[in-house]
Amino acid sequence: xxxxxxxxxxxxxxxxxxxxxxxxxxxxxxxxxxxxxxxxxxxxxxxxxxxxxxxxxxxxxxxxxxxxxxxxxxxxxxxxxxxxxxxxxxxxxxxxxxxxxxxxxxxxxxxxxxx
Numbered sequence: 001x002x003x004x005x006x007x008x009x010x011x012x013x014x015x016x017x018x019x020x021x022x023x024x025x026x027x028x029x030x031x032x033x034x035x036x037x038x039x040x041x042x043x044x045x046x047x048x049x050x051x052x053x054x055x056x057x058x059x060x061x062x063x064x065x066x067x068x069x070x071x072x073x074x075x076x077x078x079x080x081x082x083x084x085x086x087x088x089x090x091x092x093x094x095x096x097x098x099x100x101x102x103x104x105x106x107x108x109x110x111x112x113x114x115x
Contacts, residue, residue: 005104006114009082011075013089014052014097018068021092027071029092034075037085040114045072053095076103078114 019026031042050070075082082100108114 005106006108007079008076008103008105008114009079010101010103011073011077011082011085012099012101013073013075013093014099015071015073015093016052016068017046017071019094019096026092026096027073030073030089033088033092034085037081037088039075039081039085040077040108042073042075045074046070047072052097076105076114 013030015026015030017025017027021029027044031044034042047070052070075085077085086098105114
């Protein structure tokens, strides 16, 4: 392991823009849950094009505006915090694709690593 890095886990959750949980957009519900549980941070990325298990194409092309563009929620934290979050998110995620990846944090804030 490179000196000065902290081992962590990258959680990626692939959802659609129109996915909901308890009357709120699913991506918002996930980010708010991560914040409530004290995770280091979360980012939602909006994709201009994609398809999932249904093979239905979602695109932002001008002639075919989609109201269900693909979103990716990325959260990086310690393995323990990510595992706790996954348990809490289980009832929300439905048919979402969820992936985990081992990563090394080089810098986070002023201290450089996760706590």
